Each structure stands twice: as structure tokens, then as C-alpha cells.
Amino acid sequence: MPDPTSIPMYKPAQIEPKWQKKWAEDGLYHADIDPEMPKFYALTMLPYPSGDLHIGHWYAMCPSDARARFKRMQGYNVMFPMGFDAFGLPAENAAIQRGIHPRKWTMRNIEVMRRQLKTMGTMIDWRREAISSDPSYYRWTQWFFIQFFNNNLAYQKEALVDFCPHCNTTLAREQVHGEERYCERCGTPVIKKNLVQWFFRTTNYAEELLDFSGIDWPEQVKTLQTNWINRSEGASVRFKTEIGDEIEVFTTRPDTLWGATFMVLAPEHPLVDKITTSDQMEAVITYQLQAERMGDIQRETADREKTGVFTGGYAINPVNDEKIPIWIADYVMMSYGTGAIMAVPAHDQRDFEFARKYDLPIVVVIQPPDEEPLVSEVMEAAVPAAGEMVNSGPLTGTPAEDAFQQAIAHIEAKGVGEYSVNYRLRDWLISRQRYWGAPIPIVHCPECGALPVPEDQLPVELPMDVEWLPTGESPLKLHPTWRFTTCPHCGGEAERETDTMDTFMCSSWYHLRYLSPWHDQYPFDPQEYDYWMPVDTYTGGIEHATMHLIYTRFFHKACRDLGITKGDEPMLQLRNQGMVLGEDHEKMSKSRGNVISPDDLVAAYGADAVRAYLMFFARWELGAPWNSSGIEGSIRWLRKVWFTFLEPPAQAGTASQETLRNLRRKVHQTLQSITYDFETFNFNTIVSGLMELVNEMTAAKSAGAYGTQAWKEAESIYLRMLAPVCPHIAEELWSRTGHAYAIHNQPWPEVDEEAAKEDQITLIVQVNGKLRDRMTVPASISEEEAKSAALASENVQSYIAGVRPKKVIYVPGRLVNIVV
RNA sequence: GCCGAAGUGGCGGAAUUGGCAGACGCGCACGACUCAAACUCGUGUGCCUUCGGGCAUGUGGGUUCGAUUCCCACCUUCGGCACCA
Numbered sequence: 005m006p007d008p009t010s011i012p013m014y015k016p017a018q019i020e021p022k023w024q025k026k027w028a029e030d031g032l033y034h035a036d037i038d039p040e041m042p043k044f045y046a047l048t049m050l051p052y053p054s055g056d057l058h059i060g061h062w063y064a065m066c067p068s069d070a071r072a073r074f075k076r077m078q079g080y081n082v083m084f085p086m087g088f089d090a091f092g093l094p095a096e097n098a099a100i101q102r103g104i105h106p107r108k109w110t111m112r113n114i115e116v117m118r119r120q121l122k123t124m125g126t127m128i129d130w131r132r133e134a135i136s137s138d139p140s141y142y143r144w145t146q147w148f149f150i151q152f153f154n155n156n157l158a159y160q161k162e163a164l165v166d167f168c169p170h171c172n173t174t175l176a177r178e179q180v181h182g183e184e185r186y187c188e189r190c191g192t193p194v195i196k197k198n199l200v201q202w203f204f205r206t207t208n209y210a211e212e213l214l215d216f217s218g219i220d221w222p223e224q225v226k227t228l229q230t231n232w233i234n235r236s237e238g239a240s241v242r243f244k245t246e247i248g249d250e251i252e253v254f255t256t257r258p259d260t261l262w263g264a265t266f267m268v269l270a271p272e273h274p275l276v277d278k279i280t281t282s283d284q285m286e287a288v289i290t291y292q293l294q295a296e297r298m299g300d301i302q303r304e305t306a307d308r309e310k311t312g313v314f315t316g317g318y319a320i321n322p323v324n325d326e327k328i329p330i331w332i333a334d335y336v337m338m339s340y341g342t343g344a345i346m347a348v349p350a351h352d353q354r355d356f357e358f359a360r361k362y363d364l365p366i367v368v369v370i371q372p373p374d375e376e377p378l379v380s381e382v383m384e385a386a387v388p389a390a391g392e393m394v395n396s397g398p399l400t401g402t403p404a405e406d407a408f409q410q411a412i413a414h415i416e417a418k419g420v421g422e423y424s425v426n427y428r429l430r431d432w433l434i435s436r437q438r439y440w441g442a443p444i445p446i447v448h449c450p451e452c453g454a455l456p457v458p459e460d461q462l463p464v465e466l467p468m469d470v471e472w473l474p475t476g477e478s479p480l481k482l483h484p485t486w487r488f489t490t491c492p493h494c495g496g497e498a499e500r501e502t503d504t505m506d507t508f509m510c511s512s513w514y515h516l517r518y519l520s521p522w523h524d525q526y527p528f529d530p531q532e533y534d535y536w537m538p539v540d541t542y543t544g545g546i547e548h549a550t551m552h553l554i555y556t557r558f559f560h561k562a563c564r565d566l567g568i569t570k571g572d573e574p575m576l577q578l579r580n581q582g583m584v585l586g587e588d589h590e591k592m593s594k595s596r597g598n599v600i601s602p603d604d605l606v607a608a609y610g611a612d613a614v615r616a617y618l619m620f621f622a623r624w625e626l627g628a629p630w631n632s633s634g635i636e637g638s639i640r641w642l643r644k645v646w647f648t649f650l651e652p653p654a655q656a657g658t659a660s661q662e663t664l665r666n667l668r669r670k671v672h673q674t675l676q677s678i679t680y681d682f683e684t685f686n687f688n689t690i691v692s693g694l695m696e697l698v699n700e701m702t703a704a705k706s707a708g709a710y711g712t713q714a715w716k717e718a719e720s721i722y723l724r725m726l727a728p729v730c731p732h733i734a735e736e737l738w739s740r741t742g743h744a745y746a747i748h749n750q751p752w753p754e755v756d757e758e759a760a761k762e763d764q765i766t767l768i769v770q771v772n773g774k775l776r777d778r779m780t781v782p783a784s785i786s787e788e789e790a791k792s793a794a795l796a797s798e799n800v801q802s803y804i805a806g807v808r809p810k811k812v813i814y815v816p817g818r819l820v821n822i823v824v
Numbered sequence: 825g826c827c828g829a830a831g832u833g834g835c836g837g838a839a840u841u842g843g844c845a846g847a848c849g850c851g852c853a854c855g856a857c858u859c860a861a862a863c864u865c866g867u868g869u870g871c872c873u874u875c876g877g878g879c880a881u882g883u884g885g886g887u888u889c890g891a892u893u894c895c896c897a898c899c900u901u902c903g904g905c906a907c908c909a
């Protein structure tokens with residue numbers, strides 16, 4: 005223990021605010037265009053200003069900040085911006101409950117969070133801050149909407165949509181989660197409503213969104229998006245009804261067309277009324293009402309027994325002209341494909357169950373190989389498609405694997421259908437019946453229809469004088485004057501659209517606003533765009549895989565096609581962090597009382613220790629439960645670093661050449677591995693490497709290394725490696741050890757390969773693959789020398805007991821394995 | 825049912841290409857310091873052991889001189905999707 009009067013104690017509460025202030029005053033982290041320097045755009049998902057920065061924010065941001073700092077030291081011109089996703093429901097709920105205006109509530113929260121963010125000691129360039137609820141921001145959100153509208157990428161339609169009865173608004177399909185189909189924000193099960201809503205044509209980009217070839221994203225995210233888009237290949241086939249209407253179906257199995265023995269429509273299918281015969285009308289209407297009442301959750305449970313009703317109508321199978329009955333059944337969904345299917349009971353289990361229940365014909369069209377011919381009357385289940393086509397007109401006799409292509413060729417030649425690709429991805433529903441969002445810049449004129457607000461009139465500002473009545477309706481609808489305006493085309497009386505935009509619209513382009521939040525001629529300054537875009541590293545939670553991360557890719561591609569953005573992808577590299585759980589291994593929540601407050605931790609340990617612990621305590625991409633005593637390790641380590649560098653040794657000694665050589669080796673080996681770990685997001689081993697090295701340095705210090713040239717080098721490299729992780733203590737020690745401000749402007753150290761080289765290795769000696777001896781040998785040992793040294797080992801001799809080795813395996817620099 | 829991720833000491837985790845399993849840290853035990861405690865420092869710490877060694881990376885197989893790592897089958901946990909035609 006040092007004499008506390010001679011060496012100052014490590015007091016983060018003093019050092020941290022001091023350096024934060026200095027860095028801010030000096031504009032140390034200002035990122036400005038510099039054509040001479042390679043750029044690096046490091047982005048972390050923008051937070052919602054809930055009013056309190058929780059440990060999850062720190063977990064997302066500190067390691068990202070550390071990596072951005074590392075890149076900066078590597079010589080990149082790094083931009084690391086921050087902002088707030090400031091529209092959204094909680095602000096509005098606070099207004100309803102406590103009478104505070106959402107703007108006031110939001111801005112107050114932002115102030116708190118900005119202050120909290122600053123205690124983290126990040127390299128955020130605050131000049132680039134963007135707040136999505138600011139009119140200077142949402143003016144451009146509206147501008148983007150208008151570009152989409154003018155180019156047929158935004159449209160209005162009436163549809164059966166998901167509605168959250170708790171949030172009182174419609175939701176996009178992506179924002180309805182789980183089997184219980186609950187609201188992404190509040191967890192309430194959604195209901196279906198038939199409403200006129202605004203959509204973006206995300207489906208135009210379905211195919212392109214499946215292509216990840218240009219980007220380095222986690223496999224998991226790519227898989228989630230791929231499954232969400234759910235592409236399937238098949239054919240569109242048109243069946244004619246007896247009375248002449250056309251029913252289009254999508255099938256992935258056009259090869260089984262000859263086995264289609266009936267058709268099934270969703271109960272809501274628009275043709276049902278027309279097809280249904282008068283004697284079936286009553287049964288059909290009863291069934292439709294029943295399906296409507298049931299709701300999607302119940303209806304989409306796959307293991308329910310299938311039910312349905314005959315419409316009385318018939319269709320003609322276009323390949324064999326067979327007359328087949330048309331049924332309705334709730335196992336066919338209006339929301340997928342065309343809401344109608346051709347049923348092939350012999351080869352589809354659902355259709356099979358339905359056919360058996362209602363005694364509908366089953367025709368086998370694929371005969372499995374090496375089996376007795378199938379007899380439809382005695383089949384117990386649908387059979388899979390391998391074998392040879394039977395009962396299939398011109399396709400009879402072809403192997404099943406060729407039948408898909410031939411069937412398509414056949415229907416195309418006949419003009420009754422064609423090759424087709426279907427996606428599960430839906431167009432993005434962006435209308436929200438809420439106040440605190442960017443108003444959709446549309447005017448509805450009874451004469452001219454829906455027209456965009458002229459761009460020079462943007463933004464369509466939210467009125468501030470609004471009242472929240474417990475009607476569940478947006479206050480925009482109830483405002484006495486706001487909604488009334490004139491038509492931009494004919495000048496007549498018209499009304500504003502009172503729906504606002506999904507806040508995912510705001511977050512689809514915030515990375516562009518960061519480029520130049522001061523710019524007022526365009527969403528961004530094109531010069532800034534050309535320099536900084538695309539985003540080089542994007543970090544955030546995996547929960548956005550099928551929401552924000554699909555929307556922002558769509559947005560970028562749509563804008564590219566409108567000439568606004570360049571390149572095919574907005575974010576080149578994506579990495580996800582995991583979640584910090586409570587000490588009870590449960591998700592942190594106020595109701596569970598297991599929330600860890602970063603403010604308390606900073607007060608107790610300092611930001612550097614918190615940063616280090618967050619990087620150290622788990623694999624970043626997985627996360628882990630918090631451990632209150634674990635963080636003690638971080639503060640112990642920083643105290644150790646502090647005294648190792650500042651406290652002169654009790655007595656001066658002269659280190660041996662070997663001590664100094666070993667010190668240098670460890671320093672450069674650590675530098676090598678830490679550099680690699682920063683590149684690959686292995687944050688936990690960065691910190692453990694730094695811990696190991698300071699342990700080694702302590703030992704070298706007691707061996708007399710303090711003050712030597714090797715020590716000075718170790719000190720300089722150590723502090724520079726520490727700087728991205730713990731920026732404050734690194735700066736403080738840098739200055740106290742006589743280096744010039746600022747450590748964060750120093751270059752990342754260079755590895756001395758020669759110094760990192762081992763000159764001695766531990767040679768592992770195995771007998772039959774089991775460890776029997778270890779020997780320290782020169783790294784330059786030859787194969788012959790290694791083998792004979794191993795064979796000469798006493799331990800080894802006792803195991804091989806004079807038996808002649810069958811084989812001796814040598815792995816250079818590692819081991820000798822003697823097989824007997 | 826389908827798709828994906830993960831399973832290593834009491835705990836978080838390490839092992840970059842198939843080559844010393846358990847780095848680093850927490851916790852625990854013992855010791856030093858202290859009137860005492862905390863802090864700090866030191867030592868030890870996978871399990872079993874007849875002290876020779878044996879057994880250990882979810883389970884069972886396989887490939888290999890050698891497997892936490894590759895292959896096959898399965899189990900558990902978590903996440904996503906789901907009557908998707």
C-alpha cells in the first residue's frame with residue numbers, strides 16, 4: 005500500500021468531470037469533413053427520451069463508443085453522433101395523465117438524458133444532435149412522405165388492419181408480435197379493423213431486401229428478415245367459375261394442379277357473395293359471421309379442426325376442365341396470397357383433413373416410388389411429393405422433380421396462369437391515430453381528392469393548443485381549427501389528414517439528419533452525405549431486426565431510386581448487443597425492483613469503472629445478468645493501474661535483460677490481441693487483456709523495471725490501449741506521467757513483431773493423445789530435436805516402457821504426440 | 825411444426841486454424857496488515873483419488889494420433905415465425 009500522503013488516491017469523481025469539460029471546450033470530438041482523412045461513420049441506435057438513461061443504454065453505447073474511439077486513434081476521421089427518437093406514445097400518455105404537453109415532457113426528458121449521456125464520457129459530437137419531434141426535423145420527414153407519395157410509393161387504401169385498443173391506433177404488421185398477436189409497444193392483443201390507411205410500398209422491394217450480399221450483418225438478423233419476407237416460388241393460376249368470374253390462386257405446387265378437386269375461399273373473399281347460390285346463402289352468411297367474431301388469434305391456431313361451408317358454386321379446373329365445388333373455410337386467410345386456394349387433398353395435409361371431413365373427392369397425382377399404387381379411398385394422410393406423376397394429363401409419367409417446371413410451361417401455354425413469386429411481407433402501414441407524431445402532409449379536398457401539402461408550406465406543424473379528451477381519438481381530430489384548410493389545387497375548402505406517421509418513419513432516416521441537422525435546404529447537406537455515408541458500423545438491439553432494420557433499408561432503397569440517396573444499403577456493418585438482466589436473472593423492470601441505475605454506479609465507482617465492467621462482464625452480443633460484486637473487480641483493477649503507473653517503487657532496482665525482454669513481449673502480444681479484439685467486437689477480452697498486462701507490469705516493477713526504457717514504452721502503449729475503454733483515467737495518467745494532452749489524439753500503437761515473438765515455447769508432449777510432459781524449449785527447435793527431446797523425457801519413457809513408437813506427430817511450436 | 829442462437833467450475837466467461845480445457849474477473853478458503861473490521865496485499869481454488877493417477881466442455885455415437893472446436897442423432901433453454909397455400 006502506498007503512502008497516501010505522497011501518491012494521490014484515484015478519485016474518479018474529480019477526474020471525470022474535469023476531462024469531460026476540457027474535451028468539450030476544446031471540441032476534441034468534433035467530426036468535420038476532411039478530404040485528406042479516411043472517414044468512419046459509427047452509429048448507435050438512437051434512444052427514446054423516456055427520461056432516464058438505464059443500464060441498457062450504457063451497455064449499447066459504451067462499447068460502441070470505445071470502438072469508435074479505437075477507430076479514431078487508428079487514424080480515421082470518426083463521426084459518432086447522437087439524437088432522440090422523440091415522437092411517440094409515452095409523451096402523449098404523460099400528457100393525458102399529468103396534463104403536461106408532450107413537447108414539454110419530451111424536451112425535459114431530453115435534457116436529463118443529455119446530461120446523463122455526458123457522464124458516460126463518450127466522444128459524441130453534440131453539434132450533430134437531431135431530435136425527431138423538432139419541426140426542423142419532421143419538416144423533412146414530411147418531405148420524404150411527399151416524395152414517396154409523388155412517386156407512387158405511398159398510397160391510401162381501405163384494409164382490414166391491426167389496431168391496438170390500448171394505444172388507440174393502428175399498427176404495421178411488423179409491430180404485431182407473437183402468437184397472441186400483441187402490440188409491440190404495450191403488449192395488448194390487437195384487434196382487426198376495416199379502415200382507410202396510408203401505406204408505403206415496401207413490397208416493391210421485397211426481392212431486393214432479401215439480398216444481403218453487400219453488407220456485413222449478423223446471420224441471425226439476415227435470417228429473421230429473410231423469414232419475415234418469406235419468399236415462395238410457384239404459380240398464379242386463374243380458375244373460372246361456372247358463372248364466368250375469375251378466381252386467382254397462388255400455389256407453390258402447380259405440379260399438383262390435376263389433383264385440385266375443390267377450391268377454398270377465405271370467408272371474407274370479395275367473390276363469395278356472387279358465387280353463393282340462394283339455397284346456400286344462409287349457411288354461408290352464418291359461417292362468415294362466425295369467422296368474423298372469432299378473431300385472428302383463435303382463427304390462426306393451426307391445430308384447430310378445419311371447418312367450412314359449401315357455397316353452391318363451382319369452378320372449372322383449367323388443366324382438365326373438371327367441375328369442382330367452391331367452399332369457404334377459415335383456414336384460408338384473406339391476408340396471404342389471393343385469399344383463395346386450389347385444394348389438392350391427396351398431397352396437402354390441410355386439404356386432406358378438410359376433404360375427409362366433408363367427403364370431398366381425393367385424386368392422387370403423384371405416386372411415391374417403390375410402393376403399392378395409392379388408393380385415395382384408404383389413404384390416412386396426404387403424401388409428400390416424391391415419385392412419378394399420375395392422372396395428370398400430359399404430365400403423366402414425368403418424374404415429380406421435373407413436374408413443377410412442366411406444369412408452369414403448360415399453364416403459360418394455355419394462358420391460364422404463369423410463374424409467380426409470392427411474399428409474406430406486407431406494405432408498411434404508417435398511419436397512426438395519435439397526436440404526438442409527424443402529421444401526414446396531405447390535404448383532402450372533396451373536389452380534387454388527397455393532395456400533398458406544397459413543399460414550401462412544410463412543415464405541417466402540430467398545433468400546441470390541444471386538449472386531451474378521454475375519447476381515444478387523436479386531439480388533432482378534435483382541434484377546432486387546425487384541420488380546416490384550403491385545397492392547394494382548387495383553393496376550395498378542404499381538410500387536413502389528421503393521422504400522424506409511425507415513428508419508425510422518423511427513425512428510418514435519422515442517420516441522414518445527423519449529417520447536417522443545421523441544414524435547412526434539404527434533409528441533409530449533400531457534401532456531408534458524400535463524405536460520411538454510408539454508415540460504417542451500426543450497433544443496436546436485435547429486437548429491431550424485422551422493424552426498424554427492414555424499414556430503414558427499404559427507405560434507403562426507395563430514396564436511391566428517387567435520386568436522393570446513393571448506393572444500395574445505408575449501413576455496411578451491423579452488430580447487436582445483448583441485454584443486461586437483473587441480478588435475479590430476470591429482465592430489468594421497475595415492477596420487479598431489479599433495476600440497476602447507472603447514475604448510482606457512476607457516483608459509487610466512476611464512469612470508467614462502469615464502462616470497463618460493461619465491456620468485461622459478458623459477451624457483448626449475448627449480455628448477462630448484472631452482478632453487483634463483479635463491478636468491484638473493475639474498480640480494483642483501475643486502482644491497481646493508477647498505482648502501478650504513479651507510485652515509484654519502494655527501492656530502485658536494476659531489471660535483468662530477461663525481465664525487460666519479457667515485459668516488451670507481453671506488451672506487444674497484448675497490443676496484437678487487443679487490436680484484433682476491437683476489430684471483432686470482443687470487448688470482454690480487451691479488458692481481460694489489459695488486466696493481465698497490468699498484472700505482468702506489477703511483477704516487472706518489483707523486478708526493477710520501473711523507469712527503464714521498456715517500462716516507458718509499456719506505459720505509453722498501455723495508456724493508449726486503455727484510452728478507448730476508460731477515457732478519463734487514461735487521460736489523467738497520460739498527463740501525470742508527463743505526456744502531452746490529449747491521449748485521445750494519439751495514434752494507436754504499432755506492434756513490434758520482433759518484440760512480440762516468443763523465443764521459448766512450452767512443448768507439449770503427449771503419449772496416445774494424453775498430456776504426459778511439458779518442456780521449455782527454444783522456439784527455433786527443429787522437428788528432429790523436438791522429437792528426440794520428447795522421447796528422452798522420463799515421464800514419457802515410463803509410459804512407452806520400451807515399446808517402439810508406431811508414429812510420432814509433430815506440430816511446430818506446439819506439441820509432440822507419441823503413438824504406441 | 826418450421827427457422828435461428830446458446831449449453832464449458834459455485835457465477836460471468838477464455839481458448840483467433842483440430843493441438844496444455846478453465847485465461848481474466850467475481851465468489852469462496854487460508855494467511856499478512858489491524859485492538860477489531862473493512863480496504864489492501866499474498867497463497868490456494870473443476871471433480872474424484874488408494875497421490876500412481878483417473879474423470880471432466882448438455883447427452884449418445886462417429887471421424888482423427890489428437891475434438892470445447894468437424895460430422896450424425898438427441899436433450900434443455902432462449903428468440904423468431906406459424907393453417908403461408
